[in-house]
Amino acid sequence: MKRKKETRTVDITNIQTRSEENEPVKISGYAAVFNSRTSIGNWFDEIIAPGAFDRSISAKNADIRALVNHDWDKVIGRTKAKTLTLREDEKGLNFEIELPNTSYARDLAESMERGDIDQCSFGFFVDEGKERWDYSQEPALRTLEEVELYEVSIVSLPAYEDTEAALVRSKEIDKSVEKRMQIIKKINGVLK
Template sequence: MTTKKETRTFNIENLNTRDGGEGESVIGGYAAVFNSPTEIGGGCFTEEIAPGAFSRAIAENSDIRALFNHDWNNVLGRTKSGTLQLSEDERGLKFEVTLPNTSLGRDLKESMQRGDINECSFGFIPTEEHWDYNVEPAKRMILEVDLFEISVVSIPAYEDTEASVIRSKEVNEQVEKRMNLIKKINTTLEAI
């Protein structure tokens, strides 16, 4: 099981912006989509998120944040304050954020309405996962996570490039070792 915090980036599905009560601006959509295969590590393995993967985290963690570009200094909303609502439905992890009336909030709303920013990411640690090494590339199914934040992002990549490259290299090496071991076992079994 992985214990490092990971991030994933997705196009925001069904993105919407609207004016809330008392001049508030609200953005929303899907931060993650279930059963949607995604290539990770340059095609080293595919990954899917299982329905229900976020339900425990949503129920137990009363202080998940919505950020801009994974920057903890750019908080857009929090579940604790009621400015971020998270839920799961049959499609994925749905979110709605009441933006702060700050330059960041107003600028983000404008950029999203123009279509300049339309992607989302989330920071998590998988707590339950299943790997299938009998297929190439290997397949990882994320069954449950600890969710720390969702982020509206301007660039569809990991925020910390250096850390992502190092993590991806580690994951690639791990998957490659397991795939080679499975090939050796299969070759041995075929010879018997």
């Protein structure tokens, strides 16, 4: 079975940067919020269930990265190096990043300090059986019950500005949802 990479963008206006003298700059916030219904490109709505990230972040050999704008050349933290800390709480997926002393990390901190950048995104895979679809409503509702998290990113341009979480989505998912919605419309038409 082929797995599809997915990303979500989350508004993190409560993100904080802090630095003590001779201490590295840290960023903290929420990369995802639980039970927050979000429209994914007007194709379907989505909810992230509490516990969805638990297995990924508690895995013994977890190696999740923090990036700038999903750019794998701009790693700003890593769980394996203990410069990225992830945990779930009642609100969602909380993170803290200890920024490196690199030009792009300093630029990011400056842009965040000014309020120019205040959003986050995350990349993940969903294995078969780890999501639930409800096609009895329009738009359909997808609930992510368990995801394999591979990165969180601080981003300057979210996919959808007006949502807390948004998808840079796979065209395969779009086609699948569109086909199912067409079938449901036909069935509803016959039943009427």
